[in-house]
Amino acid sequence: MTVFEDTRLADAASSEASLRRFLHGLPSVDQVGADARAATLATRSIKTTAKEFAIDLAISMIDLTTLEGQDTPGKVRALCSKAQRPDPTDASVPQVAAICVYPDLVPVAKEALGASGIKVASVATAFPSGRTSLAVKQADTRDAVAAGADEVDMVIDRGAFLSGRYGQVFDEIVAVKEACGRADAVEGQGAHLKVILETGELVTYDNVRRASWLAMLAGADFIKTSTGKVSPAATLPVTLVMLEAVRDFRVATGRQVGVKPAGGIRTSKDAIRYLVLVNETAGEDWLSPDWFRIGASSLLNDLLMQRQKLKTGYYAGPDYFTLD
Amino acid sequence: MAKFEYAPAPESRAVVDIKSSYGLFIGGEFVDPADGTSFKSINPSNEEVLADIAEARQADIDAAVKAARDAHTRTWAKLSGRDRGKYLFRIARIIQERARELAVLESLDNGKPIRESRDVDIPLVAAHFFYYAGWADKLDYAGFGPDPKPYGVAGQIIPWNFPMLMLAWKIAPALATGNTVVLKPAETTPLTALLFAEICQQADLPPGVVNIVTGAGDTGRLLVEHPGVDKVAFTGSTEVGKAIARSVAGTEKKATLELGGKAANIIFDDAPIDQAIEGIVNGIFFNQGHVCCAGSRLLVQESIYDDVLTSLKRRLGTLRVGDPLDKNTDVGAINSAEQLTRIRELSEVGEAEGAERWSPECELPERGFWFPPTVFTGVSQAHRIAREEIFGPVLSVLTFRTPAEAVEKANNTPYGLSAGVWTDKGSRILWMSQQLRAGVVWANTFNRFDPTSPFGGYKESGYGREGGRHGLQAYLKVDEAA
Missing domain, CATH: 3.40.605.10 (Aldehyde Dehydrogenase; Chain A, domain 1)
Structure with a gap:
């Protein structure tokens, strides 16, 4: 859609009122239709060579995640070694895209990953609820960045969004983006900012579309569905709506924004369905770890199992794949 | 950038036993x-x-x-x-x-x-x-x-x-x-x-x-x-x-x-556009357009015409035309040589009458009866492709300015089997469905069938x-x- 004239886009964030006008002026989403489209795409049958391609692509797009109270340096180190060699018996398996941890574990991950090229993503801004002051959110972000995070996964203030204070959400994203800046980096090359919409709490697809545009207007490098702490987490139709948003945003502004569904994606079948969705909605430009990520943990082993099945014709039991 | 090519995924024929x-x-x-x-x-x-x-x-x-x-x-x-x-x-x-x-x-x-x-x-x-x-x-x-x-x-x-x-x-x-x-x-x-x-x-x-x-x-x-x-x-x-x-x-x-039918699929400027695009596709390219209630006349409100056409053409670029038994095929074969001839003839008439013809790039198989998804723009009520049932994957696009004009154009046909209305306004859906002389009026969807719902025509x-x-x-x- 190119209904957004450039002037309107530039003005959109100039005041609370214009932001509201802009977001409420976006074309609505019909839930039944969006669900039906996602369900139809989910029937695509991805076999043989297409499946091989999709499995390796999906592995390379994973943000391998551990976000538990019980996380320890040991657990994070184990995960980092899994990230680099998902299958110790098969060097042809690609690395994952990133490791996603809490801020205090960023130094551990950074050290463990070394020069592997795997990014370290840190959640921040009082993840997962985001219920704290902006000053604390910024400090949280700066901490993570200072510790070496390449990417920051922030949460939006859903309370503010749902009560219509779009300006506040916008300003917070701008402020966190600022906190992503690195002293040693040139302007605009700070940590990549992924903005978590927590679509399970926004509920309607109209809200998802508005929050996506709000985040992109405020400078998000990625828009992400969920924290994984709220059910439902990522769903196909929600991701469809977000992919439409990034597609339309690029048409309107020329800037490409990435998408990251996270939470609840556990099987290869699920992951391949997301890739089909990307392929047929935003297009092949998004089919790369630079523009599409999957936030997951147990998904990786299922991908490895399916990969081995394709190569050998046999399924190996779960004990033939490493826990982490 | 990698290209995600879907490998052939044919459904097995072994399940059927066709006698000679x-x-x-x-x-x-x-x-x-x-x-x-x-x-x-x-x-x-x-x-x-x-x-x-x-x-x-x-x-x-x-x-x-x-x-x-x-x-x-x-x-x-x-x-x-x-x-x-x-x-x-x-x-x-x-x-x-x-x-x-x-x-x-x-x-x-x-x-x-x-x-x-x-x-x-x-x-x-x-x-x-x-x-x-x-x-x-x-x-x-x-x-x-x-x-x-x-x-x-x-x-x-x-x-x-x-x-x-x-x-x-x-x-x-x-x-x-x-x-x-x-x-x-x-x-x-x-x-x-x-x-x-x-x-x-x-x-x-x-x-x-x-x-x-x-x-x-x-x-x-x-x-x-x-x-x-x-x-x-x-x-x-x-x-x-x-x-x-x-x-x-x-x-x-x-x-x-x-x-037969020559249904109007009417898109208002407040429609859920992404879903309307799917509805247009489903309305005319479902079953190769061999549908008596197909949404073969697209009526788009003028204020969103360019956006709808751009989005529609982009979407048609993703349609997969080919082997009907491939599980990823969206558009299959025309049913007979006779029907293919009729579709070709009417499409040529459309061009001759001055409408602009467009199809996405797609390779058609050499054997069999095939016709690419086709969109005619610049169509007016007087064109034969806006009046006659083509019964194929051919969409005629017209525009309107007001709801009353949409109704007038939609009803200006000898047929009256179905119609589609796309708008976010519930009141307009109800008003339109009272005005449209069609047996089925779909709101924010198209070509949906259910045994509990009566189906049939006017005129x-x-x-x-x-x-x-x-x-x-x-x-x-x-x-x-x-």
């Missing part, structure tokens, strides 16, 4: 036609001959109508509604059990994508039998007075676009209400009807309750004109429908006709309703009372 030749299904048995003539049914996606099909002539139609009459007077009319319902439930269950076989056979004989025969046609067929099975013992409470009576023998003629689904629309209500039937499937798509005959045998349906006679237009005419037929039900072209109406005029026969789209409680009326002697 088929007789006529009369009195519960497959019998040879009296004079032994036959014709061939081919696979439209590659022109492979699938089977020899018997052609029914006068003597065969006589035998079929007699078998239906005997079955009606001796068994079917004497059964309680509950017992008729049992047979219908049994048929519905067998259809579900043999769903894959039916879907593959339908795609082979018709050319439609397996995704549609598997996910739309056959599930709806089963649903239709289940639905009318439920009515069989409740006819006293259907609103037609106590103990409504069937006509007797129904002669039914169905088209080639949804062979099995149209069979279900005809046979399920006829049997539920206590009629027996002689059904003629289209000459290009007889195979699933013949498999249905086997299903009737499998269900132990009393002989003669369902008879299937194959053949082309002449066979149909013989059936319609047969004096032993009490009720004629036809789905097909308006031209043939008119001939049938003339033929039954002045006789005791009752007729219901479901004919040259025919008369009578199929589906729902209304669909019972077409097979019961209730006109006088109602």
Whole structure:
């Protein structure tokens, strides 16, 4: 859609009122239709060579995640070694895209990953609820960045969004983006900012579309569905709506924004369905770890199992794949 | 950037067992036609001959109508509604059990994508039998007075676009209400009807309750004109429908006709655009546009015309045209050489009349009957492609400025089968559906079917309703009372 004239886009964030006008002026989403489209795409049958391609692509797009109270340096180190060699018996398996941890574990991950090229993503801004002051959110972000995070996964203030204070959400994203800046980096090359919409709490697809545009207007490098702490987490139709948003945003502004569904994606079948969705909605430009990520943990082993099945014709039991 | 190419994912043909030749299904048995003539049914996606099909002539139609009459007077009319319902439930269950076989056979004989025969046609067929099975013992409470009576023998003629689904629309209500039937499937798509005959045998349906006679237009005419037929039900072209109406005029026969259409799919500027694009695609490219209620005239509000066209063209670039049995195919083959010729002719007329023709880049197979998804812009009401039913994957795009103009243009057609309205305003949906002279008005969706919902036309789209409680009326002697 190119209904957004450039002037309107530039003005959109100039005041609370214009932001509201802009977001409420976006074309609505019909839930039944969006669900039906996602369900139809989910029937695509991805076999043989297409499946091989999709499995390796999906592995390379994973943000391998551990976000538990019980996380320890040991657990994070184990995960980092899994990230680099998902299958110790098969060097042809690609690395994952990133490791996603809490801020205090960023130094551990950074050290463990070394020069592997795997990014370290840190959640921040009082993840997962985001219920704290902006000053604390910024400090949280700066901490993570200072510790070496390449990417920051922030949460939006859903309370503010749902009560219509779009300006506040916008300003917070701008402020966190600022906190992503690195002293040693040139302007605009700070940590990549992924903005978590927590679509399970926004509920309607109209809200998802508005929050996506709000985040992109405020400078998000990625828009992400969920924290994984709220059910439902990522769903196909929600991701469809977000992919439409990034597609339309690029048409309107020329800037490409990435998408990251996270939470609840556990099987290869699920992951391949997301890739089909990307392929047929935003297009092949998004089919790369630079523009599409999957936030997951147990998904990786299922991908490895399916990969081995394709190569050998046999399924190996779960004990033939490493826990982490 | 990597390219995500979908590898071929063909559905297996092994599940179907196509015989080299088929007789006529009369009195519960497959019998040879009296004079032994036959014709061939081919696979439209590659022109492979699938089977020899018997052609029914006068003597065969006589035998079929007699078998239906005997079955009606001796068994079917004497059964309680509950017992008729049992047979219908049994048929519905067998259809579900043999769903894959039916879907593959339908795609082979018709050319439609397996995704549609598997996910739309056959599930709806089963649903239709289940639905009318439920009515069989409740006819006293259907609103037609106590103990409504069937006509007797129904002669039914169905088209080639949804062979099995149209069979279900005809046979399920006829049997539920206590009629027996002689059904003629289209000459290009007889195979699933013949498999249905086997299903009737499998269900132990009393002989003669369902008879299937194959053949082309002449066979149909013989059936319609047969004096032993009490009720004629036809789905097909308006031209043939008119001939049938003339033929039954002045006789005791009752007729219901479901004919052509040139539906308007109306997109208002407040529509959910992404879903409307899907609705446009589903409206005209579903089943290669071989849909009588297809949204073949797209009416777009002028203020969003450019955006809709841009989005639509981008979306059409992702349509996958090709092997009907590939599970990822979106658009399959045109059903016959004859239909392909008609689509080509009308498309050429569209160009000659000054409309702009556009198709996405797509490679079409060399053998078989293929036509790319096509969009005509700059179309006006006076163009033939805006008035005549093309019955193919060809969309004519027109614009409007106000709701009143949309209604005026939508209704300005000899047809009146269906329409679509896309808007976020509930009040406008209700207003539009009152103004549109069409049997079905879809709101924020298109080409959705359900056995509980009546379907039928205004004006040259025919008369009578199929589906729902209304669909019972077409097979019961209730006109006088109602």
